[in-house]
Amino acid sequence: MKWSQTLIPTLKEEPAEAEVVSHKLMIRAGMIRKLSSGVYSYLPLGFRVLNKVINIIRQEMEKAGAIEVFLPALQPVNFLEKSGRLEVFGEDLIQFKDRNAKKTALGPTHEEVITDLVGNCVTTYKQLPLTLFQIQTKFRDEIRPRCGVLRSKEFLMKDAYSFDTSTSGLNKSYSKMYDAYCRIFDRCQSNYMVVEADSGAMGGDVSHEFMAPCDSGDDLLIVCTECSYKSNIEKASAVQINAPLDGNTEPDKSSFKTPEEVHTPNTSTINDVSSFLNIKPDNIVKTLIYSTSDEVIAVLIRGDYDVNEAKLKGVLGAGELNLADNGTIEKVTGGPVGFCGPVGLKEVKIIADHSIANLMNFATGANKQDYHLINVNIDSDFKVDQFEDIRYVVDGDKCPKCEKELNIIHGIELGHVFKLGTKYTEAFNATYLDSKGKGAPIIMGCYGIGVNRIIASTIENSHDENGIIWPISIAPYHILITALNPSDPDIIKGAQTIYEWLITEGFEVLFDDRDLRPGFKFKDADLIGIPIRITVGKSFKSSGEVEIKLRKDEDKCLVPMNNTVAEVKKLFDAISKV
RNA sequence: CGGGGCGUAGCGCAGCUUGGUUAGCGCGCCUGCCUUGGGAGCAGGAGGCCGGAGGUUCGAAUCCUCUCGCCCCGACCA
Numbered sequence: 001m002k003w004s005q006t007l008i009p010t011l012k013e014e015p016a017e018a019e020v021v022s023h024k025l026m027i028r029a030g031m032i033r034k035l036s037s038g039v040y041s042y043l044p045l046g047f048r049v050l051n052k053v054i055n056i057i058r059q060e061m062e063k064a065g066a067i068e069v070f071l072p073a074l075q076p077v078n079f080l081e082k083s084g085r086l087e088v089f090g091e092d093l094i095q096f097k098d099r100n101a102k103k104t105a106l107g108p109t110h111e112e113v114i115t116d117l118v119g120n121c122v123t124t125y126k127q128l129p130l131t132l133f134q135i136q137t138k139f140r141d142e143i144r145p146r147c148g149v150l151r152s153k154e155f156l157m158k159d160a161y162s163f164d165t166s167t168s169g170l171n172k173s174y175s176k177m178y179d180a181y182c183r184i185f186d187r188c189q190s191n192y193m194v195v196e197a198d199s200g201a202m203g204g205d206v207s208h209e210f211m212a213p214c215d216s217g218d219d220l221l222i223v224c225t226e227c228s229y230k231s232n233i234e235k236a237s238a239v240q241i242n243a244p245l246d247g248n249t250e251p252d253k254s255s256f257k258t259p260e261e262v263h264t265p266n267t268s269t270i271n272d273v274s275s276f277l278n279i280k281p282d283n284i285v286k287t288l289i290y291s292t293s294d295e296v297i298a299v300l301i302r303g304d305y306d307v308n309e310a311k312l313k314g315v316l317g318a319g320e321l322n323l324a325d326n327g328t329i330e331k332v333t334g335g336p337v338g339f340c341g342p343v344g345l346k347e348v349k350i351i352a353d354h355s356i357a358n359l360m361n362f363a364t365g366a367n368k369q370d371y372h373l374i375n376v377n378i379d380s381d382f383k384v385d386q387f388e389d390i391r392y393v394v395d396g397d398k399c400p401k402c403e404k405e406l407n408i409i410h411g412i413e414l415g416h417v418f419k420l421g422t423k424y425t426e427a428f429n430a431t432y433l434d435s436k437g438k439g440a441p442i443i444m445g446c447y448g449i450g451v452n453r454i455i456a457s458t459i460e461n462s463h464d465e466n467g468i469i470w471p472i473s474i475a476p477y478h479i480l481i482t483a484l485n486p487s488d489p490d491i492i493k494g495a496q497t498i499y500e501w502l503i504t505e506g507f508e509v510l511f512d513d514r515d516l517r518p519g520f521k522f523k524d525a526d527l528i529g530i531p532i533r534i535t536v537g538k539s540f541k542s543s544g545e546v547e548i549k550l551r552k553d554e555d556k557c558l559v560p561m562n563n564t565v566a567e568v569k570k571l572f573d574a575i576s577k578v
Numbered sequence: 579c580g581g582g583g584c585g586u587a588g589c590g591c592a593g594c595u596u597g598g599u600u601a602g603c604g605c606g607c608c609u610g611c612c613u614u615g616g617g618a619g620c621a622g623g624a625g626g627c628c629g630g631a632g633g634u635u636c637g638a639a640u641c642c643u644c645u646c647g648c649c650c651c652g653a654c655c656a
Contacts, residue, residue: 009588011588011589011590011605011606012589012590012605012606012617013589013590013591013604013605013606014589014590015589015590016584016589016590016591016648016649017648017649018649019649019650034648036647036648037647037648037649088656090654091654092654092655108656109656111656140655140656142654142655143579143653143654143655144650144651144652144653144654144655146649146650151655157656159656197656207656209656218655413656416656418656446656448656484614484615485613485614485615487614488614515614516614516617517613517614517615517616517617517618518614518615518616518617519614519615519616519617519618520616520617520618521615521616521617522615522616522617523616523617524617526616535615537614537615538614538615539615547615
């Protein structure tokens with residue numbers, strides 16, 4: 001492709017709207033343009049990269065035995081009702097009524113649609129196992145789109161769904177997809193790690209995420225400094241600071257003091273209480289009142305920790321979990337928000353994090369406006385119904401596997417694989433007949449990849465101060481030929497000849513034939529980051545040589561024009577090895 | 579939804595506090611000359627409903643009210 005004939009609107013200055021480096025560079029390199037918040041157009045260069053990634057995904061999916069389908073973007077809202085996910089998606093769901101007043105949504109995902117389809121088409125175990133995939137635009141009205149294509153309202157997703165007759169079959173399908181994902185991210189030359197994950201709104205149990213470690217990512221990952229333990233913070237656990245009560249660690253009851261009510265005006269946060277009473281947060285017990293769809297519970301945790309609601313949901317087996325509203329809190333505790341405590345609570349279950357198990361003479365709310373209790377003790381002053389691990393891991397925690405130190409890092413979620421089980425197939429009555437003629441729900445797995453995110457995370461992890469540095473596998477072009485002073489007939493002719501040679505060899509070549517000054521063209525070349533660069537200029541005039549260099553390296557070599565193809569092949573092979 | 583910030587030429591910004599001819603600057607763009615190894619130089623030029631609507635005023639980019647859009651932080655999030 002000749003640069004003069006395509007559309008690559010590069011920008012010298014950083015766009016004001018962009019904060020993170022991938023967003024800035026994608027705009028500056030002329031890959032994308034914003035249409036409105038969280039909605040982007042892909043320009044020729046960006047679209048080529050998108051297609052590179054899509055092709056790799058498609059090839060690896062097919063290699064893993066998955067079959068491609070294409071599902072509608074429009075879906076009936078009652079499908080989401082059927083699976084119970086209308087509430088889960090809530091305001092994120094983009095929906096409208098069609099002319100017949102039928103409620104219709106732009107698909108945020110396709111579990112329901114595929115389950116309905118497969119439920120209709122698959123009747124016997126002989127048709128299973130089956131894994132289908134599609135590459136489709138998904139729509140979510142994100143509360144706050146940000147970071148360009150990293151979190152947008154419409155985005156491209158590859159989603160695959162496996163259908164099996166047994167758990168062992170599901171396990172096989174799952175590990176095939178898991179392996180395919182590794183190959184996909186390897187081939188895209190992504191920097192990624194696999195972490196244990198919470199399955200969240202998807203339902204299901206086992207789940208892994210493929211994450212690109214990156215400061216601008218909005219997921220938090222817990223990574224062991226010694227062993228292989230890696231987990232999303234939603235799922236991560238750590239060696240408990242205080243183990244559950246047992247014979248050896250039980251606090252010495254003889255030192256228990258008697259609870260005492262103290263006046264603590266306007267101190268509704270842990271920090272306020274801590275400084276007012278001069279008690280460290282780790283000797284204060286925080287009490288949170290939660291409500292699920294069918295009960296209200298009190299949750300206790302050490303003052304310096306936070307409740308991990310994903311874990312709490314798991315403990316309660318609740319689909320829905322929210323902090324109780326003020327009215328509920330007053331009804332249950334008798335006091336206002338900010339002064340809750342476990343002493344005297346009746347009729348609500350008390351679930352405590354392990355972190356408070358061995359605390360002694362601690363402070364809590366007094367369930368009374370502007371009062372706290374000090375010298376409170378478990379068992380003597382109140383009973384805990386259940387001790388559980390319901391806190392977020394924090395810096396300094398120890399690995400649950402090897403007890404070495406854990407690190408917290410940021411990451412971008414590139415892919416997520418789930419073992420779903422029968423959640424959707426039961427809701428949609430997607431059953432098959434087994435060899436004995438007995439019906440059973442099909443067992444599902446689902447597997448997603450954020451296509452746009454692969455691109456952005458690659459840039460996050462592969463750029464310098466001048467621009468993008470593409471890995472060869474997803475670069476928009478393999479080679480950029482820069483003709484300096486194209487008004488010189490010798491130069492333009494030489495560059496044109498090399499361009500044609502390389503195209504004949506099957507390379508994807510961008511030919512910068514624009515009549516611009518050298519500096520301008522070099523800056524653009526660095527910005528758009530094509531891996532192999534050939535410059536036809538001064539040395540071509542003087543000695544018939546062209547200059548070849550890799551975007552990622554400083555050094556360049558001069559080769560006679562006739563050796564160009566051979567030299568490029570050598571470089572191409574070298575940087576294509578994964 | 580809460581907090582903060584910003585809408586002036588394709589992009590980046592000044593002007594607004596203290597209202598006053600024709601609204602500026604840099605980059606980019608067009609024409610010509612010149613130049614050709616790291617975003618050159620000279621000369622000429624095009625491009626604006628100052629986000630929108632109301633109001634105050636003799637007069638509004640500037641002051642007031644409302645509204646729309648965008649960005650950041652938080653809550654939220656397969």
